[in-house]
Amino acid sequence: MLDANLKKQLDTYLQNIVSPIEIGVSLNHNPDNTAKSTELKELANEISQLSSQITLKEAVAQRTPSMSIASAGQAPRISFAGIPLGHEFTSLVLALLQTGGHPSKASAELQQQIRDLEGEYHFETYISLSCQNCPDVVQALNLMATLNPNITHVMIDGALFQEEVDRRQIMAVPAVYLNGEHFGQGRMSLEEIVTKLDTGAAKRQAASLNEQAPYDVLVVGGGPAGAAAAIYAARKGIRTGLLAERFGGQVMDTVGIENFISVPYTEGPKLAASLEQHVKEYGVDIISAQRAAGIQQSMDDTAQHNLLEVPLASGATLKSRAVILATGARWRELNVPGETEYRNKGVAYCPHCDGPFFKGKRVAVVGGGNSGIEAAIDLAGLVEHVTVLEFADTLRADEVLQRKARSTPNIDIISNAQTTEVVGDGQKVSGMHYIDRISGEQRHLDVAGIFVQIGLVPNTEFLQGSAVELTRHGEVIIDAKGATSLPGVFAAGDATTVPYKQIVIAMGAGATAALSAFDHLIRS
Template identity: 70%
Template structure:
C-alpha cells in the first residue's frame, strides 16, 4: 500500500506519537478489506506504539483509531488514501497525544462542549474540500469524550449514500440528522454547536482598535495585499469567510509561474503561512455587509460587528455563476453540483450533464468521463470556448457528447434528486429533455460585490471599477483580484493586483492626515 518514499516521510511523523494507540480494523473478503488490512498492518509495523486488532464494526471495511484501553471515537469507513491520507496521519498523531496546532481558545471551547455529538461525514477520496471537515471533526472527537466521528467513503458505501440521497460531498450528519454540506472549518463547526460563540466574537471585534489597512477577503489577492501592507510596518488586518477563497476549490494549478504543478489547498496553506509570518490580525468566519466612509472607513460585518480602518482593500473574489433556471436551487446538492472533482465519484456509472463549453466545462467533462457512464456537454454558443487541445481530447472520448447552441431552461427532479433537464435547441427553436442524474455547472464567475452595489462604482457585471493603482470610487478604498474590473481572472494576476492595491493604500496613507482621534492617541 505504501511505497518507500511515503514510508520514509510517514516514519518521521510517527516519531511524534507519545502514547500507545490501537487500530481496530473490520474486514471481510472484499478486495477493499484486504487493502485496508494491508495498510493497517504496515502502519503497525512502522511503530512500536501502534498495535492492531480485528473487530466487527457497523461498516466494513473500516478502521478505528484510539488510545490503547479506550473505546475509539475516530473511525474511517473505507481506505483513507488520496486526499484523506493526511487525515489518517493526523488522527494517528492526535490519538497518540501529539498536540494540535489549532487556536488554544478553540481547543478549550471544544473540550467544554456539553452533550453527545455523533458525526458521520460522507466524502469522496478525490474531494479536496473533504479533508478539512474530516480533520476538524476527528480533532473534536479526540478532545471531547462526548464526540465521535466516522468518515465514510461514498464510493465504497453506495447503498448507504443512495439511501440518504447524498449527491454532494462532504455531507455531514449529526446524530443521524443533516448538519452541513460543503467545506467547513473547525471554527465554523464549533460556532455552530456553541450558539453563544458568534455573539461573543462580535463583541470582541467591536473592541478592536482601528487599522491602517484592512483587507476584506483571504484569497490570493487578499493575502498578497496583507503581506505587502504588513511589510510596511503598518497595522494590518484581514477579514475573510475562509482563508484561501475559491482557490481552495481548485485541484490542479499548472500556470503558476516557477511552480510547474500544485494544488489549491497546498497553495493556500503556503499563502496562510506567509501571511502569519507578519503581524497581521487574521479574522475568519466573518463576511462583510457594508462599507461606509466617515472619519475612518467603517466595515460592518454580517455578525453585527464593525471594524474601522484608515484604508480598506476589497478582495472578496468571485463565485461560480449559477444558471438561474427553475429547479437549480431546489436540487443544489441533490444532483446540481459545481465541483466535478468533489462530487463526480457519487455519480459513478450514471449519466450526467456539464453546462458550459469553456476550459472548466471541457476539463470537467474529461474528468467525469472516467467515472460516469456518459457525459453530455451543453454549450450556449455555436462554438466551444475551451482550448483546442482540450476540445480534441473530449471529442476523442466515446462517452462524451457535445451539444452546441443549447440553452438549459429547467432542472427536473422527483422532489428528492435530479432526474434530468430541459434545454432549448437555439438553432432550430426546439425543446428537448435530457435524462441525467447529475448536472455540473461550469459557466464562469460572479463577483462577490452585492453589498457594494449602492456604495462604489461597479461595471454592468458587478465588478468593482479600479484604476491602475487599485483605487475605487471611494477615497481610501482600494480593490484587487477577481472582484474587480481587471481583465483575466488568474491567480497570478490577482496576486499582482493585491500588491498594487496595498502599495496604493500605503501611498494614500502617507499623503492623508490621520483622523483627529488617531492623532490624539498617538500624541498621548
C-alpha cells in the same frame, strides 16, 4: 501498500507521537468484499510497524472494513469507514498525530471552546476520495473528537458504502450528519462547525471584534489577492487585519494548478495552506468565519482623521484607515427552475468532488469554457456518457482541450443550447430541458447529474448601495493602482475589473493594492 517515499515521510511524521495509541481494524469477511479489507489490513500493518507507540488490534464496528484510532486504553472516537488514502491520507496522518499527543495548530481559544461544548455529538461524514473539499471537514471533526470525549466522528467513503449513500440520497460531498440528522453540506471550516454548535459564540465574537482598535490596513478576502495584499501591507510594519469567511477562497475548490509560475504542479488546498502560513508569519490578525456586510466612512474623534468602517453580518464593526477589497468570485448559477430544488441532489458544481457519485450514469455539463470541457473530460472516465451544452455557437475552451473532448467517445457536444429547466422526481435529478437556439425547438435530455460550469460571479453584493462604484456585472471598478471610487479603499483580484481571472494575476494585483494603500496612508 505505501510506496517507499510515502512510507519514509510517514515514518518522519510518526516520530511526533508522544503517547501510546491503538489502531482497531474491523474487516469484512464476506468473500465478495475481501479485497478492500485486505488493503486496509495491509495499510494498518505498515503504519503500526513504523512506530513503537502504535498497537494494532482487531475490532468490531458498524461498518466494515473500517479503522479506528484511540489513545491506549480508551474507547475510539475517530473512525475511518473505508481506506483513507487519496485526499484523505492527510486526515489519517493528522488523526494519528493528534490522538498521540501532537498539538494541533488550531488556536488555543478555539480548542478550549471545543472542550467546553456540552452534550453528545456523534458525527458521520460521507466523502469521496477524489474530493479536495472533504479533508478539511474530516480533519476538523477528527480534531473535535480528539479534544472532547463527548464527540465521535466517522469518515465514510461513499463509494464503498453505496447502500447507505442511496438510502440517505447523498449526491454531493462532503455530507455531514449529526446524531443521525443532516448537519451540513460542502466545505466547512473548524470555526464554522464550532460556531454552529456553540450558539453563543457569534455574539461573544462580535463583542470582541467591536473592541478591536482600528487597523492601518484591513484586507477583506482570504484568497490569493487577499493573502498577497496582507503580506505586502504587513511587511511595511503597519497594523494589518485580514477578514475572510474561509481562507483560500475559490482556490480551495481548485484541484490541479499547472500555470503557477515556477511551480509545475500543485493543488488548490495545498497552495491555500501555504498562503495562510505565509500570512501568519507576518503577524497579520486573521479574522475568520466572518462576512463583510458593507463599507462606509466615519470619523475617529481621538485621531481626528477619517476612518473606514466595515460592518459584519454578525453585527460587529471593524475600523481601518485603509481597506483592500479582495473578495473574489464564485461559480455562476443557471438561475433556472429546478436548480435550487435539486442542488446536491443531482445539480453539482464540483466534478472532482461529486463525480464519483454518478459512476455508470449519464450526466450533462453546462458550459463550454476551459472549466466545462475539463469537467467533461474528467467525468468521462467515471460515467457512462457526458453531454456538454454550450450557449454560444462555438466552444470557448482552449483548442487542446477541445481536441481531447472531441476525441473522447462518450462525450457529445451540443452548441447553441440554452438550458431552461432542471427536472426530477422530487428526490433527485432525472433530466433537463433546453432550447435549440437555432430552431427554437425545446428539447429534453435524460441525465442523472448536471454539472454547472458557466463562469464566475464577483462576491460584491455587500457593496451594493455603497460609495464603491461597480460595473453592471458587479465588478469593482479600479484604476491602474487598484484604487476604487471611495478614497482609501482599494481592490484586487477576481472581484474587480481586472481582465483575466488567474491566480498569478490576483497575487500581483493584491501586492499592487497593498503598496497603493501604504502610499495613501503616508500621504494622508
